[in-house]
Amino acid sequence: MNMVIILAVFLCTFFSFSLQEGPLNVHLVCHTHDDVGWLKTIDDYYYGRKMEIHRAGAVESILDTVVSELAQDQKRKFSYAEIAFFAKWWDAQNDTVKQMVHELVQSGQLEFINGGWCSNDEATVHYNAIIDQMSIGLRFISSNFGVQPLVGWQIDPFGHSSFQATAYSLMGFSSGFISRIDFVEKYVRYYTSELEMMWQNSHSLGHSMDLFTSILYPHYIPPPDFCFDELCTDSPIKDIEGAHNNKVNEFISYSLNKGRHFKTNNILLTMGNDFNYGDAGKWYRNLDKLIKYANENGSVNVMYSTPSLYMKYVNQDNKVKWEVKKGDFFPYATAPHHYWSGYLSSRPGLKGYARKCNAHLQACKQLEAIHNGMGDNGPSSVKLQHAVGEVQHHDAITGTEKQHVANDYAKRLHIGEVECRSVMATVLNDLAAKGANAPKMNLSFCEYLNISVCPVTEGGDFNMVVYNSLARPYTGMVRIPVIKEDVSVTDPNNNKIPVQVMPISPMTKRTPAFVRYNAQAQFHAAIEVTVPPLGYAMYTASTTGSKQHSKFVTKSDPLHVKTKSEDVVIRNKFYQVKFDGKSGHIKTITNIESSISSDVNQQLYWYCGSTGDKEDNQNSGAYVFRPNSSIVFPFGKDNNNNANISVIKGDLLSEVRQVYNPWVSQVVRLYKNKPSIELEYTIGPIDIKDNLGKEVISRFSTNFKTKSTFYTDSNGRETIKRMRDYLPLYPFYKRTEPVAGNYYPITSRAFIRDEDSNLQLTVLTDRAQGGSSLTDGTLELMIHRRLLHDDSRGVFEPLNETGESGDGLVIRGKHLLILDTIDESAYTQRMMAEELMMTPELAFAPTDGLQLGDYNLKYSGLSTALPDNVHLLTLEYLDKSTILLRLDHQFESDDPKEWSAPASVKLSDLFVAFKIKEVTELGLGGNVALSDIKRLQWKTVEGQTVPSPMNLPPVTAPDFTVSLSPMMIRTFNVTVDFSGDANLQYNSYDKML
Ligand SMILES: *[C@@H]1O[C@H](CO)[C@@H](O)[C@H](O)[C@H]1NC(C)=O
Numbered sequence: 001m002n003m004v005i006i007l008a009v010f011l012c013t014f015f016s017f018s019l020q021e022g023p024l025n026v027h028l029v030c031h032t033h034d035d036v037g038w039l040k041t042i043d044d045y046y047y048g049r050k051m052e053i054h055r056a057g058a059v060e061s062i063l064d065t066v067v068s069e070l071a072q073d074q075k076r077k078f079s080y081a082e083i084a085f086f087a088k089w090w091d092a093q094n095d096t097v098k099q100m101v102h103e104l105v106q107s108g109q110l111e112f113i114n115g116g117w118c119s120n121d122e123a124t125v126h127y128n129a130i131i132d133q134m135s136i137g138l139r140f141i142s143s144n145f146g147v148q149p150l151v152g153w154q155i156d157p158f159g160h161s162s163f164q165a166t167a168y169s170l171m172g173f174s175s176g177f178i179s180r181i182d183f184v185e186k187y188v189r190y191y192t193s194e195l196e197m198m199w200q201n202s203h204s205l206g207h208s209m210d211l212f213t214s215i216l217y218p219h220y221i222p223p224p225d226f227c228f229d230e231l232c233t234d235s236p237i238k239d240i241e242g243a244h245n246n247k248v249n250e251f252i253s254y255s256l257n258k259g260r261h262f263k264t265n266n267i268l269l270t271m272g273n274d275f276n277y278g279d280a281g282k283w284y285r286n287l288d289k290l291i292k293y294a295n296e297n298g299s300v301n302v303m304y305s306t307p308s309l310y311m312k313y314v315n316q317d318n319k320v321k322w323e324v325k326k327g328d329f330f331p332y333a334t335a336p337h338h339y340w341s342g343y344l345s346s347r348p349g350l351k352g353y354a355r356k357c358n359a360h361l362q363a364c365k366q367l368e369a370i371h372n373g374m375g376d377n378g379p380s381s382v383k384l385q386h387a388v389g390e391v392q393h394h395d396a397i398t399g400t401e402k403q404h405v406a407n408d409y410a411k412r413l414h415i416g417e418v419e420c421r422s423v424m425a426t427v428l429n430d431l432a433a434k435g436a437n438a439p440k441m442n443l444s445f446c447e448y449l450n451i452s453v454c455p456v457t458e459g460g461d462f463n464m465v466v467y468n469s470l471a472r473p474y475t476g477m478v479r480i481p482v483i484k485e486d487v488s489v490t491d492p493n494n495n496k497i498p499v500q501v502m503p504i505s506p507m508t509k510r511t512p513a514f515v516r517y518n519a520q521a522q523f524h525a526a527i528e529v530t531v532p533p534l535g536y537a538m539y540t541a542s543t544t545g546s547k548q549h550s551k552f553v554t555k556s557d558p559l560h561v562k563t564k565s566e567d568v569v570i571r572n573k574f575y576q577v578k579f580d581g582k583s584g585h586i587k588t589i590t591n592i593e594s595s596i597s598s599d600v601n602q603q604l605y606w607y608c609g610s611t612g613d614k615e616d617n618q619n620s621g622a623y624v625f626r627p628n629s630s631i632v633f634p635f636g637k638d639n640n641n642n643a644n645i646s647v648i649k650g651d652l653l654s655e656v657r658q659v660y661n662p663w664v665s666q667v668v669r670l671y672k673n674k675p676s677i678e679l680e681y682t683i684g685p686i687d688i689k690d691n692l693g694k695e696v697i698s699r700f701s702t703n704f705k706t707k708s709t710f711y712t713d714s715n716g717r718e719t720i721k722r723m724r725d726y727l728p729l730y731p732f733y734k735r736t737e738p739v740a741g742n743y744y745p746i747t748s749r750a751f752i753r754d755e756d757s758n759l760q761l762t763v764l765t766d767r768a769q770g771g772s773s774l775t776d777g778t779l780e781l782m783i784h785r786r787l788l789h790d791d792s793r794g795v796f797e798p799l800n801e802t803g804e805s806g807d808g809l810v811i812r813g814k815h816l817l818i819l820d821t822i823d824e825s826a827y828t829q830r831m832m833a834e835e836l837m838m839t840p841e842l843a844f845a846p847t848d849g850l851q852l853g854d855y856n857l858k859y860s861g862l863s864t865a866l867p868d869n870v871h872l873l874t875l876e877y878l879d880k881s882t883i884l885l886r887l888d889h890q891f892e893s894d895d896p897k898e899w900s901a902p903a904s905v906k907l908s909d910l911f912v913a914f915k916i917k918e919v920t921e922l923g924l925g926g927n928v929a930l931s932d933i934k935r936l937q938w939k940t941v942e943g944q945t946v947p948s949p950m951n952l953p954p955v956t957a958p959d960f961t962v963s964l965s966p967m968m969i970r971t972f973n974v975t976v977d978f979s980g981d982a983n984l985q986y987n988s989y990d991k992m993l
C-alpha cells in the first residue's frame with residue numbers, strides 16, 4: 001500500500017492537469033443504486049420490508065418521492081437505472097402520475113441511464129443474457145416513453161468486460177460509466193488524469209465499437225459530508241451566504257481539487273448511494289441551497305445534471321485527444337490481498353441454473369414465435385424473461401447475495417421455467433398433431449435428468465420429443481434413466497436405433513436428490529439423436545423388455561472395477577484417452593484425426609480458504625478468493641489424490657468413472673460422434689469437519705510452452721489474451737496474491753497454446769467459473785467452493801451453501817476438453833460451446849394409447865440450416881405480426897479465414913412458419929431503429945475520430961440478405977405474415993440431411 005501512496009504523490013506532482021478557463025462545471029447527478037436483490041429479495045427491497053436485515057429506502061418510496069420532488073422544480077434532475085423496479089412501480093401508478101412522469105422524462109428531468117432490467121454482472125454473464133436483460137429494460141422504456149438511454153451506468157459490478165462495452169456501442173450508447181477497477185490502476189489513472197478514455201473493446205469489430213468510458217472516483221457515493229439522505233447523518237446546508245458558509249466552501253475546494261484530475265472543465269459528482277432518496281425532499285432541499293450558495297463564489301458552476309448531459313459537456317471540449325484503453329478490467333482488487341475473484345465461481349449451482357434457464361428461455365421464445373404467440377390468455381415466456389434478467393444482476397449470478405435471496409432467484413427462475421414448459425408443450429403438441437383429432441401428448445420436461453430422475457421414463461414406454469434450438473442440425477447423445485436393461489428405441493423414420501444401456505453410477509445413486517425423489521432408475525439408456533435445425537425429432541422407447549428388441553441393445557462391457565494397475569484406454573473416432581492405472585488420472589490424449597498426441601494430466605485438488613494471516617486479516621469468501629497458500633491439496637484416503645477407476649466401453653460411448661473420495665468424483669466420456677472429451681464432475685457436500693473452507697479446482701497439466709500466457713473469453717464471445725502477473729498500466733507492480741491475483745473470469749471457455757508446436761488445449765464450461773494458468777503448461781478452473789467465514793464485503797454470511805438435506809451443496813457440472821491444432825481448435829471450440837450452451841430440450845410423454853401415425857415425428861422451423869459461422873441468437877415473438885430476430889457471427893477476425901470470412905444469410909423463405917414482409921434494422925437493444933442512432937464522436941491520441949459510423953449493408957427485399965462480419969451481431973424487427981397454413985407447413989427435412 002505504501003508504495004502506491006508514494007507513487008501517487010509522485011504522479012500527482014508531475015501529471016496534474018491545470019484547469020481550463022472559466023468556472024469548473026460541477027455536475028450533480030442525483031441517483032440511487034437499487035440492487036435487484038442482495039441482502040434482501042427483490043420484493044423486500046421494493047416494499048421496504050425487513051429493515052433489520054438492511055436499512056434501505058423502499059424503492060416504492062424512492063420513486064414516489066423523487067417524482068413529486070422533480071415536479072416541484074424544473075431545475076431538479078434525477079437519473080434512474082434499474083427497470084425491473086421501475087416497471088413494477090409504473091404498473092401501480094394512476095394516469096395522473098403517469099402523465100406527470102411522461103412530462104418529466106420528455107423534459108429531461110428524469111433520465112433513464114443504462115436502462116437494463118438490472119445492472120448485470122460482467123464477469124459471469126453470458127453475452128446472450130446481457131443482451132436479453134438489457135433489451136427487456138430498454139424496450140420497456142421505448143414502448144412507454146419513446147426515449148432511449150444514451151449512457152451505460154455499470155457503477156457497481158466487480159470489474160468490467162470488453163463485451164459489455166461492445167454491447168453498449170451496438171445499442172447506440174455514446175459512452176459508459178464504470179467504477180470498480182483494480183485499485184492500483186484506479187490510483188494511477190486518477191493521478192494521471194486518465195479516468196476518462198476511449199475503450200477499444202473489440203479487435204474484430206474495430207473502432208466503430210469504441211466506447212468513451214468514464215471511471216467514477218472514488219466511487220458512486222457523494223463527497224464526504226454531503227450525503228443528505230434519510231440514511232445519512234451529515235449536517236444539512238445552512239442558510240448562510242456562500243462567503244461565510246463553511247460547508248459550502250468545503251464543497252468548492254473539494255470540487256476544484258477533483259477538477260484537477262480531469263481533462264475537461266467538467267466533473268461529475270454522484271449525489272446518492274445504495275437505496276438513497278427514500279425521502280427525496282431532504283436531498284433536494286439541501287442541494288438547492290448548495291447550488292445557490294456555491295455559485296455565488298464564481299469559481300464553480302454547480303448544476304443539476306445527468307450522466308448524458310455530463311458527457312455532452314465533456315464531448316464539447318474538442319481540444320482533448322483521449323487516451324486509448326484495450327482489453328478489459330479484470331481481475332478486480334481493492335487492496336493487495338483483496339482480489340474479488342472468488343465470485344467468479346461462488347454458488348456454482350445458481351450459476352449453472354442461470355445458464356440452463358437462458359437456454360430454456362431461448363427455446364421457449366423460439367417456439368412462441370413459431371406459433372405466432374400463445375393467444376391473450378395463454379402461457380408466455382415473459383416471467384422467464386424477467387427471472388433470467390434478474391439473475392444476471394451483479395449480486396445474483398455472482399453468488400454474493402444472502403442464501404435466502406439466492407433461493408428467491410432460483411424460485412423465480414423455476415416459476416418462469418414452469419410457464420415456459422407449458423408454452424413448449426403446447427407448441428410441440430400443435431406442431432406434432434397431424435390432424436385436429438390427434439390426442440395431445442402429456443409432455444413433461446424432466447428437470448432432474450442430470451441426476452437421473454425422470455418419472456415418465458422410469459414408468460414404462462414413452463415418447464421423447466427432442467427440440468433443437470440451434471439453426472443447424474444437432475447430433476448428440478442423450479442418456480435417459482430407465483428401470484430395466486431391455487430398452488428399444490425407434491427414431492422418427494421408424495427405424496430401430498442402437499441403444500447402450502449402462503448401470504447408473506453409485507455416485508449418482510447416493511446424491512441426496514436421487515434419494516429424495518425416490519428414483520427408481522437402475523440404468524441409463526444412451527441413444528444418439530439427430531434433430532433438424534430449429535425443430536424437433538420424436539423418438540419412441542419401449543421398455544417392456546420383449547426379447548426381439550434386445551439385439552439393438554449394445555451391451556457395454558460388464559462394469560469393470562480396476563484392481564490391477566495397468567493403464568486404461570478409451571477411444572472414439574476423434575480421441576484416444578489414456579488413464580494411468582495407478583493414479584486413475586488422465587495421462588495422455590491423442591487426437592486421432594489431427595495426429596497429435598500429448599501428455600495431459602488432469603486432477604482435482606483443493607485450495608484451503610484463508611481465514612486471515614499476519615499480512616492481512618482478509619478471509620476467502622463469497623466475493624474474495626484468498627487461498628491460505630499457493631499450494632493445492634490432494635483428496636483421497638491417503639492424501640495421494642489417487643482416484644479409483646472403473647471403465648465402461650460401448651459403441652455409443654465409453655467412460656471412465658473416477659472416485660477420489662465419497663464426495664469427489666468424475667466421469668470422463670467419449671461419445672461416438674463428438675470431437676471433445678467430456679469431464680462430468682460431482683463434488684460435494686464439501687467436507688468441512690476439519691473446519692477448513694475448501695475451494696475445489698480441476699487442473700490440466702501439459703508440457704506446453706505457454707510463455708506465461710493463457711486465453712479466456714469475454715462473456716462467451718471474443719477471446720482475451722492474459723499474461724500471468726501483468727497489470728497493463730503498471731507493469732512493475734508485483735501481484736501480492738499469486739493465485740487469486742491471476743484468476744480471470746471464464747464464461748464459456750479458456751485455453752492454453754504452444755505456438756511452436758501448434759497445439760491448443762481448450763476447456764469449455766457449462767457455467768461461469770474463475771480460472772488461471774499459474775505455471776506454464778497448466779490450466780485450472782475453480783468448480784466449487786465452501787467457506788466458513790464472511791469476507792467483509794457486506795453480505796455477512798459465510799459461503800456455506802446447504803442443500804435441502806441440511807448438508808452442503810452437491811455440484812454436478814461439465815467441462816468439454818479439446819486438444820487440437822490452433823486452427824482446428826478455433827472451429828471446434830465455437831461449435832462445441834454453442835452446443836453446450838443450447839443443449840436440446842427433452843420432453844417426455846407416456847405412450848399409453850397414442851398412435852404414432854397421428855403425429856409428425858419431426859419438424860424444422862428453417863428451410864435450410866444456417867452456415868456454421870452464424871448463430872441464431874434471438875427469435876422472439878413481439879406481437880401478431882412482428883418478430884425480433886438477432887443473428888451473430890460466432891468467429892473472430894483472427895480465426896482461420898475459412899471461418900472468419902464474412903457470412904451471409906438470406907432471410908426470405910428461411911423460416912417455415914411465416915413469410916417475411918419487411919425488415920427494419922435495430923440497435924442491439926431492440927429498442928431503436930439503427931438509422932436513428934447517432935453516437936458522439938471523440939478524438940483519440942491515435943489520431944482517429946471515433947466511433948466511425950456503423951456502415952452496415954442494408955437488408956432489403958426481396959431477398960433480405962443479412963451479411964455479418966466476424967463477431968458482428970445484427971438485430972431486426974421483422975414484419976411477418978403467418979397467414980395460410982403457416983403452422984402446418986412441414987418441410988421435408990430429409991432432403992437437407
Ligand atoms: C394518483 O396517485 C397519486 C399518488 O399516489 C395520488 O396522490 C392521486 O390522488 C391519485 N390521483 C387520482 C386521480 O387517483
Ligand SMILES: *[C@@H]1O[C@H](CO)[C@@H](O)[C@H](O)[C@H]1NC(C)=O
Nearest residue numbers: 788789798800802806807808
Ligand atoms: C455450515 O453449514 C453446515 C450445514 O450444512 C452447518 O452445520 C455449519 O454450522 C455451517 N457453518 C458455518 C460456519 O456457517
